Amino acid sequence: MPRTAAPPARTSARTSARTPPPAAPPVARRVADSDRRRTSASVILRSVLEHGPVARSTLARLTGLSPASVTDHCARLAGLGLIREAAVPRRSNGVGRPHVPVDLDDSRLVLGGVHVAVPYTTVSLLDLRGRVVARRELRHRSLEPSEVLARAADGLGALLGEAPDRLALGAGVAVGGWVDRDSGTVVEHPLLGWRDVPVREIVAGRSGLAVQVDGHARALVNAERMFGRARGSRSVLQLFVGNVVDAAFATNDEVHHGPRSQAGAIAHLPLAGGTEPCDCGRVGCLQAELSERTLCRRATAAGVIDRVNPMHVLAAADAGDPVAVRLLRERARMVGRAVGLLLDVLNPERVVVTEVGVLFREDCLAALRDEVGAGRADCVLPASFGDSVLAVAGGAVALDVLYRDPLRASEAGDTVRDTAPS
Structure with missing residues (x-):
């Protein structure tokens, strides 16, 4: 009798079900872990803004994160200068070990703000609570964008020079008209006569700061949601x-x-x-x-x-x-x-x-x-901000980015400061 080939081996559904799925590539796992860490850091920082001074155990309850994860992230945010332990520990119901609450550290870090209006530019420094630390109005000598933005960057530098105990983590620029946030460009502002102006590039190059750009209405809606x-x-x-x-x-x-x-x-x-x-x-x-x-x-x-x-x-x-x-x-x-x-x-x-x-x-x-x-x-x-509304607008652009991703925003600020010319 002629020989016939052996039938192919069959894999049962039970055997297939036991086969583990292929492992994710190491790079993909690292990216996913990094994204989770950044999201958790944002949730914790926002909770401290909303509820601080607040105990770590309360943060775990508010955020749904484990106590160990909260402790780790609080240490990381404290190392970046964003939060600190409150001065007076609190006891739970007067018994047990004292709970040392954490709060925003608004004593040192600031965000620069630039708001370009038609008659003048407002430059400002905001603390982590969105409060105006310093501000100045610069009347326009001309509406030529490179001059307006260079004076704004120099104005930020002057404010920082007058506050040597403050460290700028970055800066935000708010402008009316059509502003493309992703490219940091004013696409069109008819009243200023601006078109396709690379605002982020100009201000960052002149100031040495990490710069974010957005429309002033979007900047203010973020400020109202965070602080107003x-x-x-x-x-x-x-x-x-x-x-x-x-x-x-x-x-x-x-x-x-x-x-x-x-x-x-x-x-x-x-x-x-x-x-x-x-x-x-x-x-x-x-x-x-x-x-x-x-x-x-x-x-x-x-x-x-x-x-x-x-x-x-x-x-x-x-x-x-x-x-x-x-x-x-x-x-x-x-x-x-x-x-x-x-x-x-x-x-x-x-x-x-x-x-x-x-x-x-x-x-x-x-x-x-x-x-x-x-x-x-x-x-x-x-x-919510009275006569400080324009001073708040620019800084709110950078504050929104910080609260959404405090680890990346802080790293970007450190990188720019380390590489900026003296």
Whole structure:
């Protein structure tokens, strides 16, 4: 009989099930472990910001991490200068070993901030709690981007020189218009006349700091979520009304950027009742109607002020000028109309408005809320930072990056400082 080949061996399902899956490559495991460490470090640092001074055992309960992991991460964050043990240990119910709480170490590290507005640049230093340590306004000599940004970098250096006990971990730059966060570029800012300006490259090269760049509305929505009145809110809309009018929207701790960070461009949304002609050829666009330039032009035409400065309109209203009061209230009502439109579309839990009248006058806030309507008025809040709002904006860009990834941000700051020219 002819010989036949032996049938192929069969592997039973039971045998196959016992076969272990192939091990992940060592590099992939290291990357996954590194990502987990960074995520855990972020969760702990944010919990210390929110609850500190706080015991490590409480951090373990709040974060779901093991006590050993919390202890390890706290040691790492303390080594980076981000947290420290609080001065006075606390006992649990007055018995047992004392719990030594940890808190943010806001005594030494700072983040630099740059906010580029149309008439001037604000440079600042912020501590780890988002508080302004120092600030300065630099009036523009020209709008040529390399000069504006070089002066901003030099201004940061001057502030740091006046605070020798402070160490800069990095810097953030906030600008209006279309800002691409990933590339650190101002893609377009019509009022400044900027297009495709490599902001991060210029400021980092001049200052020797690790630099992050974002739009100012997105910077402020992050500041409100971390340090302001919107803390703990599940969804927040930030409306910025200055010379530039734009918005930012955050849900569940994430700010929506969109492709190339174009989200929040609302300058040309039509505003019902608007009469101001816009450069686009239409009438009643949001930015044309609400811009501080429009407010100042109307105030100048009415004889209220003789300089293009919205703070002078505010001062005139505070001094009792009825025309200035009327102009500010009318503007607040139109801002309320814009807020109502955005509420209809996005339905956020909180709306934070940065506008000069709403920031400093209760009657303007009341006019805005009246326009929004009684059913939704309580969700509308003025910005948390008063006259420091622009000083906070730039630093908030860098603070957001720090709190999202404290290990990587700290390492980046160390690398830049080690390689920066003297």
